[in-house]
Amino acid sequence: MKKNLWKLLALAVVAAMTLCCFAGCGGDDQPSNQGGDNTGDQVFKIGSIGPLTGPASSYGISAKQGAEVAVAELNANGGVAGYTFELLAADDQHDAEKAINAYGTLMDQGMNALVGAVTSVPCIAVTEESHNDGLLQVTPSASAAQAAQYDNCFRICFTDPQQGQHMADYIYGQGITKCAVLYDVSDAYSSGIYEAFTAAYEALGGTVTAAESFATGDVDFKTQLTSIKNSGAEGLFLPFYYTEVAYVANQSVDVGLDLPMFGCDGWDGVIDQLNGDTTLVDGSVFLTPFFANATDEKTTNFVAAYQEAYGTVPDQFAADGYDAVYAIAAALEKAGSADNAALVAAMHEIELDGVTGTMTWDENGDATKDAILAKIENGGIVPANAE
Amino acid sequence: MEFLAQIINGLSLGSIYALIALGYTMVYGICKMLNFAHGDIIMVGAYMLSVAMATLHFPPFLAILTSMVVCAALGVIIERVAYKPLRNASPLAVLITAIGVSYFLQSSALLIFGSTQRKVDAAINFPSIQLGELSISGNALITLIVTIILMVGLNWFINNTMTGKAMLAVSEDKGAAQLMGVNVNFTIAITFLIGSALAAVAGVLFISSYKYVGPYTGAMPGIKAFVAAVLGGIGSVPGAMLGGILLGLIESLAKAYISTQLADAIVFGVLIVVLLVKPTGLMGKKITEKV
Numbered sequence: 001m002k003k004n005l006w007k008l009l010a011l012a013v014v015a016a017m018t019l020c021c022f023a024g025c026g027g028d029d030q031p032s033n034q035g036g037d038n039t040g041d042q043v044f045k046i047g048s049i050g051p052l053t054g055p056a057s058s059y060g061i062s063a064k065q066g067a068e069v070a071v072a073e074l075n076a077n078g079g080v081a082g083y084t085f086e087l088l089a090a091d092d093q094h095d096a097e098k099a100i101n102a103y104g105t106l107m108d109q110g111m112n113a114l115v116g117a118v119t120s121v122p123c124i125a126v127t128e129e130s131h132n133d134g135l136l137q138v139t140p141s142a143s144a145a146q147a148a149q150y151d152n153c154f155r156i157c158f159t160d161p162q163q164g165q166h167m168a169d170y171i172y173g174q175g176i177t178k179c180a181v182l183y184d185v186s187d188a189y190s191s192g193i194y195e196a197f198t199a200a201y202e203a204l205g206g207t208v209t210a211a212e213s214f215a216t217g218d219v220d221f222k223t224q225l226t227s228i229k230n231s232g233a234e235g236l237f238l239p240f241y242y243t244e245v246a247y248v249a250n251q252s253v254d255v256g257l258d259l260p261m262f263g264c265d266g267w268d269g270v271i272d273q274l275n276g277d278t279t280l281v282d283g284s285v286f287l288t289p290f291f292a293n294a295t296d297e298k299t300t301n302f303v304a305a306y307q308e309a310y311g312t313v314p315d316q317f318a319a320d321g322y323d324a325v326y327a328i329a330a331a332l333e334k335a336g337s338a339d340n341a342a343l344v345a346a347m348h349e350i351e352l353d354g355v356t357g358t359m360t361w362d363e364n365g366d367a368t369k370d371a372i373l374a375k376i377e378n379g380g381i382v383p384a385n386a387e
Numbered sequence: 388m389e390f391l392a393q394i395i396n397g398l399s400l401g402s403i404y405a406l407i408a409l410g411y412t413m414v415y416g417i418c419k420m421l422n423f424a425h426g427d428i429i430m431v432g433a434y435m436l437s438v439a440m441a442t443l444h445f446p447p448f449l450a451i452l453t454s455m456v457v458c459a460a461l462g463v464i465i466e467r468v469a470y471k472p473l474r475n476a477s478p479l480a481v482l483i484t485a486i487g488v489s490y491f492l493q494s495s496a497l498l499i500f501g502s503t504q505r506k507v508d509a510a511i512n513f514p515s516i517q518l519g520e521l522s523i524s525g526n527a528l529i530t531l532i533v534t535i536i537l538m539v540g541l542n543w544f545i546n547n548t549m550t551g552k553a554m555l556a557v558s559e560d561k562g563a564a565q566l567m568g569v570n571v572n573f574t575i576a577i578t579f580l581i582g583s584a585l586a587a588v589a590g591v592l593f594i595s596s597y598k599y600v601g602p603y604t605g606a607m608p609g610i611k612a613f614v615a616a617v618l619g620g621i622g623s624v625p626g627a628m629l630g631g632i633l634l635g636l637i638e639s640l641a642k643a644y645i646s647t648q649l650a651d652a653i654v655f656g657v658l659i660v661v662l663l664v665k666p667t668g669l670m671g672k673k674i675t676e677k678v
Contacts, residue, residue: 185647185648212647213647213648214647215648215651217603217607218607219597219599219604219607220400220597222396222399222400222524222639223393223396223397223400223638223639223642223643223647224642224647226389226392226393226396226643227389227393227642227643229392230388230389230392243504243599246504246506246598246599247597247598247599250597250598253515254515254522254524254526254527255392255396255522255524256515256517256520256522273504273506274506275506
């Protein structure tokens with residue numbers, strides 16, 4: 001009797017799970033001929049792949065919402081080259097295999113171009129598929145080199161080496177010729193920036209007086225900071241995420257280290273992490289792809305539209321997603337048709353004036369754009385571009 | 388000068404390890420079990436401090452006391468629910484249970500407090516002392532002093548009070564202790580109570596130095612403190628102190644003068660050498676068992 005009960009229960013669980021799967025599919029399966037009905041225009045379908053559930057979901061959701069804002073704006077302005085746009089979103093849960101499945105689903109729905117994948121590993125997997133199809137793929141935020149390895153793949157965000165290069169230029173440009181670096185040796189992102197920074201900074205004539213490292217999860221940096229203090233450095237470059245930056249900022253006071261600090265886009269969020277107490281990092285400058293407080297018209301419009309739709313201030317992923325859609329729209333305008341090869345060729349010819357900067361794309365598909373530098377001042381962030 | 392500064396860094400790191408190791412070594416010494424959840428009780432203590440100060444607006448002293456009481460109660464409950472039923476089971480089963488409790492505490496914190504680290508306003512905040520170019524963190528100094536006081540106090544308690552003597556008796560032979568009229572359950576509960584209250588103190592001091600607490604805050608310091616306890620001779624209270632300080636010094640000096648990347652390898656290398664030469668640890672006693 002008891003055994004039968006268990007079987008019944010197991011069956012019920014399986015049935016429930018199966019139903020959930022179908023329900024999930026149903027949600028994504030939007031009727032595909034809806035977008036342009038009323039105008040009689042053709043519909044250009046932009047697919048979007050990113051983690052919408054799971055631990056990395058905040059990135060994917062931001063990028064998708066940014067893309068949605070862009071699509072809504074483009075349609076409100078009457079579309080581009082006779083096309084209106086429709087966004088088809090699919091979830092990859094930050095998993096390469098699910099990203100491939102999502103790609104297949106989107107292709108079945110008639111995708112014309114892809115925004116995604118949002119994170120590096122799924123993106124690399126998807127490039128293999130999109131390369132076979134010759135489809136235009138623009139990743140908002142996958143920074144690994146291989147994420148744009150084929151001719152049909154482009155990216156909006158900086159690559160890790162680009163960030164190192166930009167910060168080397170900036171720090172040297174500030175008259176600091178002796179700089180120390182602390183980086184996370186167990187993280188490809190941090191080490192990637194560090195290596196590019198050192199190469200670029202030394203090429204400019206600067207000296208890296210101390211290159212200290214730690215591993216993800218460490219909370220005590222006093223030893224490294226003491227070595228840096230005694231190395232005669234005039235500046236400190238910290239290419240890692242804001243959680244560790246907060247530790248470093250607190251502990252530099254303990255060891256009596258007082259140097260101007262510089263960071264990378266992982267610093268986004270550092271003010272919240274410090275509970276708004278920014279005296280520790282006041283005057284620090286970090287590179288960011290997007291600056292929500294900027295006062296130019298494009299950014300204010302985007303921030304207002306995004307806030308109205310989702311109730312929060314857009315982060316860099318949202319801005320990257322937004323620009324990715326506009327890049328595709330610009331390519332479509334240039335090409336004049338939704339032909340894959342024409343779209344890909346057009347990407348190299350366009351110049352996009354986006355919320356993450358004015359950019360063109362080089363032969364590798366990487367965006368060439370000015371770095372936006374942000375300075376922490378009096379508890380807020382102000383632009384710090386030297387020009 | 389730099390060498391002196393690095394020694395101070397090592398001492399400040401080491402005193403945190405030593406403080407955590409005290410609780411580890413005490414529970415092991417009395418109950419002969421490795422309480423892998425010890426590190427996570429530190430995390431609970433830090434969260435309790437944050438809740439008491441930020442949400443309930445308790446003054447620092449009361450907040451520290453609250454944190455100690457909650458952790459002590461938690462320690463006793465964990466012992467009653469998870470470890471007591473396994474008292475006669477194989478040590479391996481107890482070990483696995485301890486790891487399970489550790490994951491349980493981490494996941495509960497993740498559910499309740501979320502995955503982002505929260506900043507805790509320090510309950511204890513002493514300014515740095517400036518000696519010429521040398522800067523000594525006030526909190527590190529306090530940690531060292533508190534650790535020494537607790538070590539001496541704990542040692543005295545175990546060797547000189549009735550409860551302490553009961554603990555020693557239980558650690559030697561539970562059955563015989565019971566026959567002599569020692570209440571074994573009560574004694575083990577007291578051991579966990581003191582051990583967990585010590586963990587709360589460690590949590591408070593840890594958070595005063597490092598400012599941030601997350602669900603996994605206790606994991607790494609817990610492991611390092613375990614190494615410190617083994618290095619000093621697990622079961623020995625002064626050994627835990629010595630092991631912790633040595634571990635901190637070796638780690639700091641290895642990072643400063645050899646390589647930051649090899650520091651952990653060097654720390655564990657030293658541990659292996661010590662265990663090869665003296666398997667009971669630096670101050671561990673060799674117990675000959677009559678069969």
